[in-house]
Amino acid sequence: MATIKGRADVARFFQQLPAELGRKVLLGAARAAANIVAAEARQRSISSEVTDAIKVAARREEGRVVAKVQVKGPGAYIAPWLEYGTDPHFITVDESQRRGMSVGKINRSHAEGSLVINGQFVGNTVHHPGARPNPFLRPALDAKEAEAIAAAQTYINARITREGITGPDEPEDTE
Incomplete structure (x- = not known):
């Protein structure tokens, strides 16, 4: 009769896999995608104050990873006026x-x-008289969606190898 060795080790590996993926891979992949969109938003912004305030943040939430391109800090108050006009x-x-x-x-x-x-x-x-809109955030996402997905995939491919998951642990939250 055949015996199986290492069953517990394999089960433990698969149990830890989601946490390790989230810690070492998915957060960084989300950030890589958001950085592509943020760079395009900076190119499209007509205000240097808004351009300087465009930031990327990534964090884990319950069962998912969230990355945001946001306008934060000095100059952020101008962003809605640019995006939507007045x-x-x-x-x-x-x-x-x-x-x-x-x-x-x-x-x-x-x-x-x-x-x-x-x-x-x-x-x-x-x-x-009001101001015409000069959208920069939504068009950045529309223009760079495929490139952002490719950047996330490249990040994932570079960190998941036959040897296992490589690379440093990602910080829990980044803003």
Whole structure:
């Protein structure tokens, strides 16, 4: 009768495989894909402040790996205006900035909080015509989806070999 040796070792290997894949491979693959999209988003952005604020974050969640291309930090507040544009709207001197002064006095004194357009001081209210959208995030994903998937696959292929899973453990969360 034939005997089987190592059955427990094989079972233990397969039990640990999902955790090891997540730790050493999937998080890095997700980050590799997101980096491709982020690079394209930086190329498409028309604002240097927004370009500098484009970041990649990757983390494990319950049963899955999530990678995000996000706009975070200084300049991030501009991103929705670029991506979606703005409707026409009125701009006024905020009451908290007036320090008891009239708009005319603010404009004459060139105090902070007055309305300035192209170096010219204007009245207490200006009608902004709105801004056309200049999308950069969604088009980056649309344009680089296949390349991002290929980058993830390349990352995975480089780390899963006949000898096993190679490479260092990935950090738990990266932002």
